[in-house]
């Protein structure tokens with residue numbers, strides 16, 4: 001084993017030969033991985049972890065126990081449960097350009113068709129790489145939770161989550177290396193949140209940061225990725241991962257709801273402030289600035305451009321539709337913090353359903369990767385469409401066609417009336 005210790009997070013893009021999407025390797029990546037070049041690059045973090053034994057081994061027959069049992073039952077294996085041999089699908093680049101507000105952005109327009117293909121490959125790689133790095137963060141945090149969680153059930157649950165996260169790292173890594181062929185480094189905002197969670201001594205803060213914020217955001221991001229990817233392999237992967245993540249978030253909400261009640265007001269405000277700050281940083285990390293830099297664009301200008309687009313700004317807010325109700329449920333949407341969320345424009349979500357009340361029927365469904373749209377997925381889609389429609393209605397002109405919004409809405413209504421007649 002060749003180990004290479006580093007103090008700095010690597011910033012290079014890695015390339016893997018022979019992927020489904022990228023048969024021939026373009027020669028623009030510095031960090032090609034070959035067999036003679038398999039150093040394990042490891043970055044150290046130090047943590048003042050306060051662990052706890054549990055000596056009474058009390059198995060409380062509660063929701064946490066039930067979630068643990070479900071975790072054992074619903075285990076899946078990336079090698080066996082996913083058909084990796086499906087061909088790479090056709091892609092519609094122009095739709096991506098419209099979604100990201102790049103259709104008439106001069107540096108994008110100047111790209112040849114081949115370069116555009118390459119650009120979207122990089123975008124795709126960037127998003128999936130952030131999923132992968134986030135999963136590694138979850139793996140490290142979950143393993144810490146097994147040590148620090150004070151109750152017996154929670155320790156067992158955290159251990160089972162650790163194994164879930166290992167499989168998530170495994171499956172996204174395999175997807176990136178064999179399907180995409182390119183891996184981006186971790187985004188600096190995501191890294192800073194992970195650093196904070198991993199190195200804070202307070203176990204409940206790790207819970208809040210991971211189970212409520214990062215996993216809550218991931219649930220929404222995964223669902224969007226599943227909706228938009230043309231690749232059936234990725235759809236299946238996300239279906240399986242989301243099943244696990246929904247359990248993790250539910251565990252977090254149920255466990256924290258009880259615990260937060262025991263905190264003093266001052267301690268609660270501290271946690272609420274931390275949650276808010278993590279949300280602010282997370283909102284900023286959505287744009288693939290490393291991809292713009294790779295293509296030699298003016299990074300700040302391109303970032304602005306993408307963020308101002310209607311779809312991105314709506315998507316950015318939609319990500320919080322699980323996080324905000326859950327923060328409220330566990331008692332961290334305090335009077336002092338609410339106005340700050342209102343300022344971010346994401347307080348509207350506070351009355352959406354949270355993950356505290358468990359839909360056991362949905363949780364217990366057997367695994368079935370051929371299932372095209374689960375009931376949950378359909379409900380999420382419907383909710384997303386509703387929120388997008390509400391935001392669209394607030395616009396003067398249609399962000400896609402530039403036509404007056406009133407006209408577009410009248411047409412839609414007429415079409416809906418005709419369809420139901």
Ligand SMILES: [Fe+2]
Nearest residue numbers: 135138165168
């Ligand atoms: Fe995960």
Ligand SMILES: [Fe+2]
Nearest residue numbers: 138215245248
């Ligand atoms: Fe998770």
